[in-house]
């Protein structure tokens with residue numbers, strides 16, 4: 441079955457959910473032009489997701505994808521917290537940040553029963569998961585709501601695992617991709633593959649459709665994914681500079697500057713590996729420092745980020761970007777969706 445009929449969309453172009461960088465407005469623009477828009481719930485609580493989905497539905501009746509994280513909630517490890525704050529102490533002094541401002545709890549919650557209730561209320565066409573899948577009883581509630589279920593795989597083993605657990609399609613997230621690696625069976629970064637290597641491996645081994653993600657930014661790269669057997673594409677970075685994205689001015693400026701040619705996978709901002717543009721924090725603590733578990737590492741960064749941003753600096757901001765930001769243009773998200781769809785013809 442094609443993903444166009446599976447999701448009831450015109451073009452097999454999925455806008456990647458991008459927590460912290462977009463809301464329903466980007467999703468509406470993509471869905472209305474024939475792709476599948478996504479609403480990221482990774483940084484929302486249930487009432488805020490409910491409001492986002494109502495706002496989406498007020499603007500369009502096209503299908504959408506609601507996206508969740510499903511990480512293990514972290515245990516607070518005082519020694520790691522302490523170590524991370526000591527590592528950042530010089531920055532706190534320089535920016536005159538009071539460490540009493542550092543929050544303690546997790547800033548991102550995994551999919552849970554309250555979120556399942558929101559899904560049962562709004563019944564989106566597609567629900568997607570990053571970092572594996574939720575517990576079987578929660579997954580079953582999503583299935584019974586009528587949603588098609590998709591999730592990211594970063595290795596062949598993860599793709600097979602997701603298929604075994606009953607997903608309707610698998611997203612092959614290549615190492616080029618911006619934002620968090622969806623990896624969940626392994627923590628070893630050397631297992632991670634580029635899109636050209638991962639996609640055909642998954643296409644050959646799986647019965648369910650495979651959606652390619654990572655480095656896809658224009659009609660050419662869409663075509664390449666199709667040739668390699670993809671049933672569709674999921675595109676993130678290329679949408680970030682569109683007027684419908686909520687990326688900050690600092691993030692947009694970095695994406696559209698020569699700096700975007702240098703990205704790295706770093707755990708410094710959240711505790712999990714994610715790809716972003718190299719900036720001061722990454723340069724000075726290294727991309728893979730010892731940090732508290734996801735998402736706790738971000739708490740110690742947040743006041744530095746706020747202070748630096750108030751000074752117009754992106755030194756402590758996560759500048760999530762894929763390796764191919766060359767087509768990150770300030771064009772309408774609907775127009776970009778149609779341009780990407782040309783690559784499928």
Ligand SMILES: Cc1cc2nc3c(=O)[nH]c(=O)nc-3n(C[C@H](O)[C@H](O)[C@H](O)COP(=O)(O)O)c2cc1C
Pocket residue numbers: 456457458459461480481482507569570592613616617618619620653654655656674675676677678760761762763764
């Ligand atoms: C700013 C940003 C935020 C992201 N946030 C999420 C997210 O909340 N959930 C998710 O499943 N993937 C997230 N991703 C990863 C995308 O789903 C996708 O794998 C990636 O954007 C594809 O690569 P590309 O950026 O080269 O197009 C994010 C990516 C970016 C760039």
